[in-house]
Amino acid sequence: QSVVTQPPSASGTPGQRVTISCSGSSSNIGSNYVYWYQHLPGTAPKLLIYRNNQRPSGVPDRFSGSKSGTSASLAISGLRSDDEADYYCAVWDFSLNGPVFGGGTKLTVL
Amino acid sequence: QVQLQESGPGLVKPSQTLSLTCTVSGGSINDSTYYWTWIRRPAGKGLEWIGRIYNSGRTKYNPSLQSRLTISVDTSKNQFSLNLDSVTAADTAVYYCARDFVRDTNRFDPWGQGTMVTVAS
Numbered sequence: 393q394s395v396v397t398q399p400p401s402a403s404g405t406p407g408q409r410v411t412i413s414c415s416g417s418s419s420n421i422g423s424n425y426v427y428w429y430q431h432l433p434g435t436a437p438k439l440l441i442y443r444n445n446q447r448p449s450g451v452p453d454r455f456s457g458s459k460s461g462t463s464a465s466l467a468i469s470g471l472r473s474d475d476e477a478d479y480y481c482a483v484w485d486f487s488l489n490g491p492v493f494g495g496g497t498k499l500t501v502l
Numbered sequence: 503q504v505q506l507q508e509s510g511p512g513l514v515k516p517s518q519t520l521s522l523t524c525t526v527s528g529g530s531i532n533d534s535t536y537y538w539t540w541i542r543r544p545a546g547k548g549l550e551w552i553g554r555i556y557n558s559g560r561t562k563y564n565p566s567l568q569s570r571l572t573i574s575v576d577t578s579k580n581q582f583s584l585n586l587d588s589v590t591a592a593d594t595a596v597y598y599c600a601r602d603f604v605r606d607t608n609r610f611d612p613w614g615q616g617t618m619v620t621v622a623s
Contacts, residue, residue, distance in 0.1 A: 394548065424608075425606075425608065427608045427609060427610075429549075429610070431543075431549075435615070436598070436612065436613040436614060436615050436616065437549070437598065437600075437610070437613050438613075439609065439610060439611040439612075442606065442608075442609045442611075443606065443609075448611065478548075480548060480549050482549075482551075482608045482610070483608060484607060484608055488564075488565060489562075489565075490551060490562065490563075490564055490565070491551045491607065491608045492551070493548055493549040493550065493551065494548065495548045496548040496549065
């Protein structure tokens, strides 16, 4: 059981906008940057968002991140079939003195 | 462009030591900008940070694994390695190596493709 909580699943139709939440506490999200990763099984996980809302080069602007208090969100607009993947948030936790990942959210494109 | 590649046995017997190596290409493991990290994904579960090493050999480990874990670096080969002792079925997972930023930790980029390790007799 991770100290950072994500919904196990999310879904949307092509073209739709979906959001995935990441909920934590003052010892992690409330005090540190949040990062988001996309993982298609069998492939290398990919960095989508760093420092709460920054996109690495090559990541489409359909992906955006935000943070408020002890929660963070990943938004995907213009949903596409190849967005179907597992999504993870990651954040430093002061109590554990190390990085923690959320449990992951499986996104299904209907 | 930096690339990472994991290598090691795909099958380890219970109570033995799991040993993996990550080879870095297209960049130097001596680059002071980065940590070098191990992360795993057990079947049906989410990602778990295992630990990291700096080019100096300084390490940081997940407290839940610390008693069984050793991460080392070989700068002459541009490689870093993981040794996990006394493995059980719970250590069955896909193991990934990744680069992390010293001034932006948790920014894991890029990752290796991953290697599946099964603990079974």
